[in-house]
Amino acid sequence: MGVETRESLGALSPWSPEFLAAIVESSDDAIIGKTLDGTIISWNRGAERIYGYRPEEAIGRNISILVPADHTDELAPIFERLRRGERVDHYQTVRVHKDGKRIAISVTISPVRDEQGKIIGASAVGRDITAQHEATKEALRMREEFISIAAHELRTPLATVFARLQLAERHLARPEIDMAAVLRDVVLVRQSADRLRLLVDRLLDISHISSGRLELEKVDTDVADLVRSVSSAFAETSGHAIRVNAPQPPEATRASLDAVRIDEVITNLLDNALKYGGPGDPIDVDVRADGAEVSFAVRDRGPGIAPDQRERIFQPFERGDTKAPGVGLGLHVAREIVLLHGGTIALEAPPDGGARFVVTLPKDGARS
Template identity: 60%
Template sequence: MKAETREAQAQAWSPEYLAAIVDSSDDAIIGKTLDGTIISWNRGAEQLYGYAADEVIGQPISILVPEDRPDEIPTILDRLRHGERIDHYKTVRVRKDGERLEISVTISPVRDATGTIIGASAIARDISEQERAIQEALRLREDFISIAAHELRTPLTTVFARLQLAERRLSRDEYDREALRRDVEIVRRGADRLRGLLERLLDISRIRSGRLELDRAPADVVALTRQVATELGENAGREVIVRGPEASAEPATVDAVRIEEVLTNLVDNATKYGAKDQPIEIDIAEDRASVRVSVSDRGPGVAPEERDLIFEPFHRARRDPRGVGLGLHVAREIVRFHGGSLTVEERPGGGATFVMVLPKADA
């Protein structure tokens, strides 16, 4: 019995079995001599680099190296001759079709029975997608820092300047109470802008971590829409036309505070970007399952190539870079968390129409 077990183990760890393991790996596994000649090439290497084994065996490993990295292979081979193992080395290689790949490779010296180094094995995997994701994350971080710093600086400068002015007014025996009241009002508005920006930045963090919580309860979305339209229209001194029912036939189970935030963002954007001498139009429609709110302006509209991009964080339209580029992203994610959708389309006759569709039941 023990003899049979030893025989089975010997077969399991035979050179043929080990070769089959190497050949079935998704990673590119390459054997080479100390002068860089390729002597083995598994199926993972074929998939990664595009060469069949009979095309590369006997060829120098340098066929995979970009022309702008001529010293890389000699340096690696020298380290291998000294018995050094190279772990998770990030570099660039070139496929047969000329495509450049970001790879992570581990290269180990191979020794014979006497311990003499006779070659090297390299195990590589494509990390192009990870590297692109890292670069995108770094770009977003830089955008975040740059835009947030700019947006925070503007209200902070106003607040600081007005507080200095108020301080000087109060130092006088007789001061203008009305002027001081205006200073305080400007400081309050600046503080509100800071609070709003910080809340949106926090929302971005909550959305990305999946921790944006909704306090759902039955609410009349139609009445809420009319309320937001009236208040923002009066504050901006703009005409806002609302068409549709006066109230919902059935309430929707939503977080009313969050949906008010979405509606405020859409109407506020329409007042900013729409033609000043033209009304903002809001159309409301509902059925038993959902409520649909469309907010239209008669401004320059949104170019087709930007209709998805404007919902991405920190994206601002090329023709009008006002704002921090967070409002529409947060608005869309809030609607998505409710199981609904927020899109933009061209308004017939010119301008943009933002369409929010919310299910009435808890999605």
């Protein structure tokens, strides 16, 4: 309700017919008066905004002009209930705009009585809930997509674990145990278990982020040393070469941060580089400190990321390549953790190809 409308209402006597009419006219909801045969007799600005008809175009016509062909059977039961004096509360249905566009509507319809209590018509208050419907449909789509991807991602390492444990069981049952074969099976089981753990951790993080329950426990940390440690462990597990460049002294790259969570950010970025980078090309990680900030960058030499995808890849369940493994949570979780630290994460496109993710964090953690 605008300032002019409020001033106009203030000039009217409270609860006078003019005052009540002004409230109806200024409502954002569609408020429509109609007779018991469906003839429209009043039409406010909200109705014009939602349905597109001007008052002179709607008044005198039947309410059926708003009902799509596949919903015409709704009207008779509604009018029958109104004639019995019943009210229809928050009825969700579909109506049609003047231009033919379908609109999701929540409508409450009440019988209108005269001074003797006789039902002479009805009033309908409708609210456009198209946006809510679309949001719900998108949430359901994302849920189904997530279930499908997560089921696939869980099934793959579980199948490996089961198969390798069967092989290890056979090897151990032989009179002469082939320890090299058993060790190979155990290593593959551990790697698959690591994949399962990473997926479960990301799912838990998404839950905590969504509910605002992801808390940080900051301590003074040497970021360069943390990057070296995480990169070394990741290289050993993945078998992929990782080069860390951190030329500055330890006192320059210290920052107040949650080392466990930043470990997760580094791991997610390395995992992303491993999936999308060239199989024989090393992953490069640079650590730099500048004044009150410290940053680290993870660079791969894969095909890079198209400009129109560079923001979307940070959304949950988005993947740059749908054929690549993963549920599309790593970059989203990484960004949320960085933002909680008061930092930034940026994607660069090096001239010679690949992708470079740069994380910048405040040294004192004051911006979080």
